[in-house]
Amino acid sequence: MPRFYGVEIRSRMMLGTAQYPSPAILAEAFRASGAGIATVSLRRESGGGRAGSDFWTLIRELGVRVLPNTAGCHSVKEAVTTAHMAREVFGTTWIKLEVIGHTDTLQPDPFALVEAARILAADGFEVFPYTTEDLVVAGKLLDAGCEVLMPWGAPIGSGLGLVNPYGLRALRERFPDVPLVVDAGIGLPSHAAAAMEMGYDAILLNTAVAKAGDPAAMARAFALAVEAGAAGRAADPMEPRDMAAASTPEIGRAFLE
Numbered sequence: 118m119p120r121f122y123g124v125e126i127r128s129r130m131m132l133g134t135a136q137y138p139s140p141a142i143l144a145e146a147f148r149a150s151g152a153g154i155a156t157v158s159l160r161r162e163s164g165g166g167r168a169g170s171d172f173w174t175l176i177r178e179l180g181v182r183v184l185p186n187t188a189g190c191h192s193v194k195e196a197v198t199t200a201h202m203a204r205e206v207f208g209t210t211w212i213k214l215e216v217i218g219h220t221d222t223l224q225p226d227p228f229a230l231v232e233a234a235r236i237l238a239a240d241g242f243e244v245f246p247y248t249t250e251d252l253v254v255a256g257k258l259l260d261a262g263c264e265v266l267m268p269w270g271a272p273i274g275s276g277l278g279l280v281n282p283y284g285l286r287a288l289r290e291r292f293p294d295v296p297l298v299v300d301a302g303i304g305l306p307s308h309a310a311a312a313m314e315m316g317y318d319a320i321l322l323n324t325a326v327a328k329a330g331d332p333a334a335m336a337r338a339f340a341l342a343v344e345a346g347a348a349g350r351a352a353d354p355m356e357p358r359d360m361a362a363a364s365t366p367e368i369g370r371a372f373l374e
């Protein structure tokens with residue numbers, strides 16, 4: 118199972134807490150997924166107030182670890198301020214760092230991301246940066262003090278899956294010892310299985326479960342896919358080849374030409 122900042126997590130699946138039809142359905146989906154980490158937006162869930170305390174009761178009952186995020190931040194200052202508030206509200210040094218640089222794709226701003234990561238890591242945060250599959254940015258995030266990387270599969274909420282498998286594979290190969298999580302854009306269980314088969318440590322998803330017709334059933338499907346993909350990876354898959362190779366022996370055929 119993956120380890121993030123020295124903490125072993127019980128599942129390779131991380132789930133977001135937004136957009137569910139109701140808190141009860143959110144809870145069902147979490148239980149069906151077996152997820153060990155819940156991402157929470159500071160903007161949605163304040164620590165006080167009625168909505169906040171209900172939400173906390175739910176999270177406590179689920180027994181998941183909370184990963185606050187800086188969703189919706191567009192600058193270093195905004196992200197750093199939000200992270201500080203999240204540390205106060207949620208009582209954790211973990212922060213999923215999002216610094217959005219492009220409105221249509223919600224693509225991270227790599228320059229601001231690296232700068233914010235450096236500031237937060239120096240201030241004692243354990244940063245989970247939402248990034249692209251860019252190798253250079255990945256290296257700079259590690260230099261900045263990040264011990265986990267979260268490359269996107271596709272734009273947040275798109276459900277497009279792993280749109281750049283070459284880039285994701287290259288990232289896995291270049292950083293074999295860094296915990297890597299595919300975050301965002303996953304739409305189907307097969308996308309999750311593919312990420313596991315590539316050797317990713319975990320996936321983070323939200324929309325594909327929350328917006329499914331039956332979120333709990335979809336969460337279960339994702340859990341099965343993650344388990345299957347990780348098991349396939351661990352079983353040392355065959356090398357693909359261009360040419361056919363008969364899998365049935367010739368011996369025993371009635372006629373040999």
Ligand SMILES: CC(=O)[C@@H](O)[C@H](O)COP(=O)(O)O
Pocket residue numbers: 132133134156186188213272273274275276300301302303321322323324325
């Ligand atoms: C939950 C969270 O942190 C999101 O910002 C995350 O990126 C999920 O993306 P999807 O909704 O595309 O799964």
